[in-house]
Amino acid sequence: MNKRDIRLLASDEEIPYRLLLLADETKEAIDKYIHDCDIFIYQANLSLIGIYALQEISLEEIEIKNVAVDERYQSKGIGKFLLRDAIGRANNRNYKMITIGTGDASIKQLYLYQKVGFEIYEIKKNFFLENYPEPIYENGIQLKHMIKLRMNLNLI
Numbered sequence: 001m002n003k004r005d006i007r008l009l010a011s012d013e014e015i016p017y018r019l020l021l022l023a024d025e026t027k028e029a030i031d032k033y034i035h036d037c038d039i040f041i042y043q044a045n046l047s048l049i050g051i052y053a054l055q056e057i058s059l060e061e062i063e064i065k066n067v068a069v070d071e072r073y074q075s076k077g078i079g080k081f082l083l084r085d086a087i088g089r090a091n092n093r094n095y096k097m098i099t100i101g102t103g104d105a106s107i108k109q110l111y112l113y114q115k116v117g118f119e120i121y122e123i124k125k126n127f128f129l130e131n132y133p134e135p136i137y138e139n140g141i142q143l144k145h146m147i148k149l150r151m152n153l154n155l156i
């Protein structure tokens with residue numbers, strides 16, 4: 001994995017919804033934030049392998065709104081590589097904090113985010129019940145609340 005294979009998607013390039021849809025339920029949900037995001041893609045040998053999207057929340061905070069790895073390449077360390085790249089980028093841009101949200105039953109994601117240094121700070125009660133038309137299940141459990149995690153920057 002080489003950091004140089006991660007690049008900003010140009011504004012005239014097609015948004016890779018196929019990958020973004022691995023991390024979010026519908027195109028409508030993605031369209032609520034993606035146009036305000038910088039989208040970074042990870043390509044190797046001309047294949048699109050991973051993606052993450054960063055949205056500025058305030059002058060101090062940037063949020064990873066979406067992170068996904070093509071199913072064929074998951075569980076090989078690429079998710080961790082993308083998160084570390086996003087954290088490094090946020091740090092270089094002098095944000096004080098980087099945040100990320102996931103479902104209360106998203107066990108792998110909660111594990112991964114804490115493994116790279118994020119810490120839980122907020123629970124958005126009933127987020128998935130109130131913001132999505134259909135029930136979403138992960139690991140056989142219906143998602144209800146959004147767990148928000150954050151990492152303080154300029155300390156790393």
Ligand code: ACO
Pocket residue numbers: 022023024064065066067068069070073074075076077078079080081100101102103108109111112115
């Ligand atoms: N179950 C439990 N743990 C696992 C699994 C698994 N199936 N697969 C990998 N892990 C562990 C790994 O062992 C590793 O931990 P370790 O360092 O202790 O060995 C850790 O999880 C990270 O694994 P990666 O290989 O780096 O993760 P991956 O490349 O699969 O990317 C991601 C993780 C982005 C969540 C990917 O699985 C994915 O695209 N999933 C679908 C989309 C999604 O859920 N995105 C996040 C939604 S939330 C948001 O977008 C803000």
